[in-house]
Amino acid sequence: MSRAGTLRNYHEVERGMASGPQVRVNGKSCLTFCCQDYLGLSRHPAMLEAMREAVDRYGCGMAGSRFIGGTSPLHHQAERALAALHDGEAAVLYANGYMANLGSIAALAKPGDVIFSDELNHASIIDGCRLSRSEIVVWRHNDVEDLRLRLQQYPSAGNRFVICESLYSMEGHFAPVREVLSACAEFGCFAYVDEIHAVGVYGPKGDGYAAQLGLSSQVDLLMAGAGKALGSLGGYVVTRSDPAALLKSRSRAFIFTTALPPAIVSTVITATELVVDAGLLRRRILENARTLRSWLREADFDCMTSESHIVPILTGSSETTGRVTQHLLADGLYAQGVTYPSVPRDRGRLRIAVTADHTLDDLDRLVSGLKKVRNQVASFPRHRSTE
Numbered sequence: 001m002s003r004a005g006t007l008r009n010y011h012e013v014e015r016g017m018a019s020g021p022q023v024r025v026n027g028k029s030c031l032t033f034c035c036q037d038y039l040g041l042s043r044h045p046a047m048l049e050a051m052r053e054a055v056d057r058y059g060c061g062m063a064g065s066r067f068i069g070g071t072s073p074l075h076h077q078a079e080r081a082l083a084a085l086h087d088g089e090a091a092v093l094y095a096n097g098y099m100a101n102l103g104s105i106a107a108l109a110k111p112g113d114v115i116f117s118d119e120l121n122h123a124s125i126i127d128g129c130r131l132s133r134s135e136i137v138v139w140r141h142n143d144v145e146d147l148r149l150r151l152q153q154y155p156s157a158g159n160r161f162v163i164c165e166s167l168y169s170m171e172g173h174f175a176p177v178r179e180v181l182s183a184c185a186e187f188g189c190f191a192y193v194d195e196i197h198a199v200g201v202y203g204p205k206g207d208g209y210a211a212q213l214g215l216s217s218q219v220d221l222l223m224a225g226a227g228k229a230l231g232s233l234g235g236y237v238v239t240r241s242d243p244a245a246l247l248k249s250r251s252r253a254f255i256f257t258t259a260l261p262p263a264i265v266s267t268v269i270t271a272t273e274l275v276v277d278a279g280l281l282r283r284r285i286l287e288n289a290r291t292l293r294s295w296l297r298e299a300d301f302d303c304m305t306s307e308s309h310i311v312p313i314l315t316g317s318s319e320t321t322g323r324v325t326q327h328l329l330a331d332g333l334y335a336q337g338v339t340y341p342s343v344p345r346d347r348g349r350l351r352i353a354v355t356a357d358h359t360l361d362d363l364d365r366l367v368s369g370l371k372k373v374r375n376q377v378a379s380f381p382r383h384r385s386t387e
């Protein structure tokens with residue numbers, strides 16, 4: 001593995017309290033472009049207050065699983081708040097987004113069922129599908145024609161589930177959610193949509209991309225998390241009816257693990273309140289993303305198919321990607337390179353996350369830094385702008 005160059009490097013990142021996207025990486029002052037605190041809520045005074053108050057009242061941990069001593073009134077309050085945010089019937093709060101996908105898919109789908117999974121779905125979805133022991137049919141990324149063909153080819157006496165993400169974080173583009181949902185309705189399948197990167201940033205109250213399209217009621221199972229735009233930690237699944245009770249009785253990743261600490265759960269509740277009124281932050285982050293994309297494309301960088309606040313920049317091979325990220329770090333810019341096996345071998349990229357905290361000066365600094373690096377790394381791909 002190490003010979004194949006696939007060992008990952010972990011940088012030490014220190015995020016101060018009042019410094020926006022300014023962080024320290026391996027002890028060096030840097031501007032970060034890989035923080036998923038999209039709206040900056042992790043440092044919001046109300047979030048800090050919620051956490052402090054809960055620590056003072058309840059201590060640091062529940063010291064029990066949700067089933068055995070670990071469900072506080074706050075846990076139920078958070079689940080009600082998350083269900084309300086998404087206009088759902090009920091929500092199930094897991095320790096994180098990975099567990100939410102793994103545990104809910106494995107519990108909902110069973111042998112004899114068929115899961116139709118987009119080929120670029122996140123590792124947690126893939127692992128949940130495998131654990132379910134259902135038949136797994138992978139459909140071409142975002143290709144609804146291919147999905148429909150496979151729905152015709154794979155009937156089942158059991159249940160059928162279609163699983164996709166609403167916003168793909170390695171590509172920065174959306175799924176054709178409307179078309180996927182209508183295929184689900186036509187073929188009688190459950191629609192499971194991972195909205196973890198869209199919640200907070202899209203939708204009239206930050207309730208996600210399906211909500212932005214006015215289609216929330218057609219999503220049978222909405223999965224998301226509090227570890228990104230909600231500025232905290234946790235994963236959740238919002239359901240329209242019974243499945244929430246079923247998950248709480250059957251989902252091993254929910255039952256057999258220590259419950260989230262009350263202080264975390266308290267911030268999840270606060271975030272569900274803050275996010276509803278975060279229209280200004282939503283406008284700011286989307287404006288930042290549009291500006292960055294247009295500056296990058298003007299400067300001949302390839303932002304691939306980005307149409308969201310996630311703006312990947314194509315760097316090509318793993319070797320080039322590694323060199324680009326090193327040069328950027330040396331220049332005080334922290335942009336995570338993503339390489340094989342997370343993406344195809346020649347499609348390495350910088351996964352830039354724009355936030356509402358970035359200023360125009362920050363974005364300008366990134367583009368200037370990238371231009372400098374392109375003079376140092378000849379293999380950095382160029383792209384003729386079409387926008």
Ligand SMILES: Cc1ncc(COP(=O)(O)O)c(C=O)c1O
Nearest residue numbers: 096097098122124194196225227
């Ligand atoms: C699409 C998707 N789903 C689920 C997860 C897991 O979420 P968490 O980081 O809360 O475990 C991620 C993580 O980045 C993700 O990108």
